[in-house]
Structure formats: structure tokens, C-alpha cells
Amino acid sequence: MVSRLNPYLNFRSSAREAMTFYHSIFGGTLDISTFAEFNVSDDPEEKDNVMHSQLTTDAGFVLMAADVPKKMPFAEGSSISVSLSGDDENELTGYWNKLIEGGTVFEPLAKAPWGDSFGMAADRFGVSWLVNIAGAGQG
Structure with missing residues (x-):
């Protein structure tokens, strides 16, 4: 088996909504398992x-997420950003435009000093995203 490194996002009761949102942007296959299915919470509200x-996704992206149980500490936001990069300007710009709906743009997607297009934003769930589109002749 090949080793992989995948982002794993944590939420407080909004993982389903967030993952459905990401599925609407990136497409692919979304699998969701609940606390009840695995009998892992004594709290009926969870x-x-x-x-x-x-x-x-069909592009080979893998994104994982879960809801943190109420009995565990959880702080909104994090010190992690999810990075999307490549040279397909239309595809990456499309992802960017969907991710920023209802979110906060910190750096608009624009030509950067290093020749690529780059943007930074937090989506409506508070997840930080970096998008970098390689400039012509790079990749």
C-alpha cells in the first residue's frame, strides 16, 4: 500500500454540511459515517x-473530516491551511470562486510577485485555503 498524507478537518457539529459543500465544489465520492453507526457517543444529540x-475526487484529492464530540476540547480555526495548486487556471479559479462564497478573502486571487496567481481565504466554515496557479511556462 502506498503511504498518503491527507488533510483531516475537525468541526463541531458541522462536518456533514462542510463536506457536502466541498463535494459540491470538487465532485467525486463522499462517504459519511455517523457516531450512531459505530456507537461511539452516549449523547443522543450527537x-x-x-x-x-x-x-x-476524480482529480485524486482526498479530504477527510469529523465532528469533535462535545466532551472533547475544540477551538474554531486552526494553524493549518489546505493548499490547492497546479497549472489549470480555469479549474483552480472555479474552485476558488466556490470556496470564497460566504467566506473571507485575505488575499484576492491575483498575480503574485513570483509570477503565479495566488490567493488566501477562509471558507464559510473557517477553514483556510491557499490557491496557487502556476504562471505560464511553470508547473
């Missing part, structure tokens, strides 16, 4: 929360 979810 039975439909996401114990594990995985979005696997």
Missing part, C-alpha cells in the same frame, strides 16, 4: 454527527 467522512 448520534447523527460525523464520526468520519472522506471525499475522494
